[in-house]
Amino acid sequence: MSHAALPFLALGVGCRQRADAEAAFAFIGPALAERGLDPARLGALGSLDRRRDNPTLSRLAEHLGLPLRVFPAAELEALTPRLLTPSAAVFRAVGCHGVAEAAALACLGTPPGPAARLIVPKLAGPGITLAVAAGPLESPA
Known part of the structure; x- marks a missing residue:
């Protein structure tokens, strides 16, 4: 498989x-290596827009050499039907049922196309959660 044929991966x-x-x-x-994913x-x-200036996210984006894309809670909430681990507690805290999974999907387009899928459901770590989505990049409608 050529590199060009590989799906886009979003964290x-x-x-x-x-x-x-x-x-x-x-x-x-x-966490990525255990799942066979190369950073x-x-x-x-991707993350929630209210974390735009979070130093941990900024350092993580720089460390990984990735652009940081942030999304409003309403945009992430619209992706709730596609989440694997929606959380009422997260909704109460930030206004959407999941940040990591929804932001990974949102990086693939808003809305992401039908081929976009979560390949790593939400994993909880020290003060963070992560998820990975794969698929073709979709243009906004």
């Missing part, structure tokens, strides 16, 4: 305001 991350960047790095690398294949990092 969605939810994090606490004071999440430790070093702990996040130490969690994400092995070099990731094309974007």
Whole structure:
């Protein structure tokens, strides 16, 4: 399979305001490796817009060499039917039923096309959650 035929991979991350960047790095690398995913294949990092200025997310994007894309809670909430682990507690806290899974999908287009799918459901780490979505990039309608 040629590299051009590989699907786009997007990493969605939810994090606490004071999440430790070093702990996040130490969690994400092995979590991806255990699932056979090379961080070099990731094309974007997505999260909730209210975390736009979060230093952990900024450092993580820089560490991985990825653009940080952020999305409003309403846009992430619209993806709830496609989430594998929706959470009422997350909804109460931030206004959407999942940040990591929804942001990973949202990086593939808004809305993501039908071929976009979660390949790593939400994993919880030290102050962060992560999920990975794969699929072709879709243009906004």
